[in-house]
Amino acid sequence: MKQIVLLLTTMFVLVITQGCYSQNSSAQKKSAMDTSNNKKNPVYSNTDSTKVVMTDEEWKKLLSPEVYHVARQKGTERPFTSPYETSHEIGTYYCAVCGNALFKSDTKFESGCGWPSFYEPISKGSIIYAPDNTYGMQRTEVMCGRCKSHLGHVFEDGPKPTGLRYCINGVVLDFKKAQDAEKAYNAKEKEE
Numbered sequence: 001m002k003q004i005v006l007l008l009t010t011m012f013v014l015v016i017t018q019g020c021y022s023q024n025s026s027a028q029k030k031s032a033m034d035t036s037n038n039k040k041n042p043v044y045s046n047t048d049s050t051k052v053v054m055t056d057e058e059w060k061k062l063l064s065p066e067v068y069h070v071a072r073q074k075g076t077e078r079p080f081t082s083p084y085e086t087s088h089e090i091g092t093y094y095c096a097v098c099g100n101a102l103f104k105s106d107t108k109f110e111s112g113c114g115w116p117s118f119y120e121p122i123s124k125g126s127i128i129y130a131p132d133n134t135y136g137m138q139r140t141e142v143m144c145g146r147c148k149s150h151l152g153h154v155f156e157d158g159p160k161p162t163g164l165r166y167c168i169n170g171v172v173l174d175f176k177k178a179q180d181a182e183k184a185y186n187a188k189e190k191e192e
């Protein structure tokens with residue numbers, strides 16, 4: 001008899017846990033629609049500007065292999081593979097690793113180089129720079145100002161007003177559409 005009670009209790013606990021689990025996973029799915037790479041990532045935030053310092057081992061556990069390769073191993077995604085490259089949607093591009101705001105869609109342009117391109121970061125502190133002399137080239141690497149993830153490079157052949165071309169791997173970007181109100185506001189400003 002005791003065994004049956006134990007069995008029933010175990011089953012009951014299992015049912016409860018399963019219930020919680022499926023609720024959690026549907027919540028995760030919902031947030032994954034907003035931002036694709038921040039599942040289970042405790043440092044991801046669009047508002048917290050505290051610097052993020054973690055070891056590669058810790059990052060490896062949090063990030064997808066594609067994001068980890070580009071962001072932490074300074075990899076490069078294949079050209080013409082990011083849906084962001086030709087996107088004209090209005091909104092803000094964030095660091096997919098930590099959520100730091102990086103670029104606004106109105107500074108984005110189609111450079112034809114195969115990667116999402118911008119002529120200006122959202123703010124001075126949003127990006128940090130480092131000389132990169134690998135592969136026999138003299139380039140300037142750009143990294144996220146909050147988590148120091150590798151984003152891409154900046155070149156001096158961009159359009160006005162800055163003349164710069166921030167060539168960024170789409171896999172380390174998260175895009176969030178502007179609120180409808182903000183869109184309406186921008187449209188109104190253009191008319192005037």
Ligand SMILES: [Zn+2]
Pocket residue numbers: 095096097098099100144145146147148149
């Ligand atoms: Zn970041």
